[in-house]
Amino acid sequence: MKRQVAASLLCAATLLTAGCAVQGRRFEKASAPPDNAVIYVYRPYHYGSSLLRPSVTCGEDSARIGPGGYHAFVVPAGSGPILCSVEGAETADQVEIDAHTRVYYIREEFVWGVLSGHPHLNPVDTDQAHTEIAECCVQEP
Amino acid sequence: MRGERRVMRGERGAVMRSSLIPPLLFLAAAVASGCSVQQPPPAPAVAEAPAHPLPFKGRLVEGDASAVPPAVAMSLSSTSAVTFIYREELTHDDYHIPLIVTAFDPVTYVGAPLGDLGVTAFASLSITDGDRVLGDYTAKVHVSKSYTLYKEPTHREVEQGARAAVREQIDQKLYRDADRLAEALAGAGQPAAPAADK
Numbered sequence: 001m002k003r004q005v006a007a008s009l010l011c012a013a014t015l016l017t018a019g020c021a022v023q024g025r026r027f028e029k030a031s032a033p034p035d036n037a038v039i040y041v042y043r044p045y046h047y048g049s050s051l052l053r054p055s056v057t058c059g060e061d062s063a064r065i066g067p068g069g070y071h072a073f074v075v076p077a078g079s080g081p082i083l084c085s086v087e088g089a090e091t092a093d094q095v096e097i098d099a100h101t102r103v104y105y106i107r108e109e110f111v112w113g114v115l116s117g118h119p120h121l122n123p124v125d126t127d128q129a130h131t132e133i134a135e136c137c138v139q140e141p
Numbered sequence: 142m143r144g145e146r147r148v149m150r151g152e153r154g155a156v157m158r159s160s161l162i163p164p165l166l167f168l169a170a171a172v173a174s175g176c177s178v179q180q181p182p183p184a185p186a187v188a189e190a191p192a193h194p195l196p197f198k199g200r201l202v203e204g205d206a207s208a209v210p211p212a213v214a215m216s217l218s219s220t221s222a223v224t225f226i227y228r229e230e231l232t233h234d235d236y237h238i239p240l241i242v243t244a245f246d247p248v249t250y251v252g253a254p255l256g257d258l259g260v261t262a263f264a265s266l267s268i269t270d271g272d273r274v275l276g277d278y279t280a281k282v283h284v285s286k287s288y289t290l291y292k293e294p295t296h297r298e299v300e301q302g303a304r305a306a307v308r309e310q311i312d313q314k315l316y317r318d319a320d321r322l323a324e325a326l327a328g329a330g331q332p333a334a335p336a337a338d339k
Binding site for chain 2: 048080083091092093094095096098111112113114118120121122123124125
């Protein structure tokens with residue numbers, strides 16, 4: 001009986017610490033062809049809403065990012081603003097990026113909603129993003 | 142004797158009632174007129190000029206022609222010697238009330254704000270004629286919209302609001318300075334385009 005309880009507790013502790021975090025490689029800079037902008041969308045690890053993986057779209061590319069993951073969107077620069085959007089079960093969020101040949105960071109975060117978390121796309125300054133995205137792993141397709 | 146006493150009591154009662162009336166009247170008057178702090182009348186809003194072209198034309202050397210203040214957009218010419226340099230920057234500052242607070246607050250469930258999405262837009266416009274700077278204008282606007290459990294704006298909506306507001310501010314500064322700019326250009330020998338009806 002004690003062994004069963006211990007096993008259950010160990011299992012719960014493992015789930016709590018590991019969560020459903022993305023298990024890819026640690027953050028590394030993406031290479032982009034000239035005349036392109038890179039938009040990193042990252043999702044710092046947080047246990048809340050960890051089961052939600054709404055689709056994030058930037059330009060023509062899209063990805064579902066798990067907690068602790070990131071995805072690098074390479075988009076053509078100088079062709080007008082690029083629309084990044086995320087659609088949750090209850091709400092959606094959009095943000096426009098004036099894509100020049102540089103790097104942008106967007107943090108995906110969840111605030112709570114009626115039945116499920118509401119996703120937000122929050123553009124973040126480079127300095128702040130560097131420390132946060134360093135903890136994230138690449139979202140494997 | 143009993144009758145006299147009764148009369149005396151009755152008179153006293155009447156005196157007491159009549160003495161209560163003035164304070165009650167005063168109280169009623171105070172309640173009716175309000176004892177709240179009187180708000181000063183709002184300052185008359187400065188009439189904002191509607192969008193119209195500037196009294197001169199200019200060439201956009203930096204910035205996106207589709208994302209400039211309306212007055213600049215209406216005054217663009219690819220052949221003008223006068224140049225416009227327009228820059229716009231947005232910074233985001235979202236605020237979320239901690240979940241531990243909102244989760245136990247009953248007003249959350251009737252639609253009280255859970256936080257707000259904020260965007261600060263900073264814009265700068267330089268107008269130059271060769272090496273001479275004719276004008277340099279900056280504007281900064283902060284726009285925020287709150288979100289609730291049931292309704293929330295998108296970041297894009299807040300951004301668009303901030304962009305429109307900061308461009309409007311640049312426009313108003315330009316309109317206030319338009320006469321001086323036209324004179325400066327006329328002094329430099331640049332033809333000033335006829336101004337639209339202001």
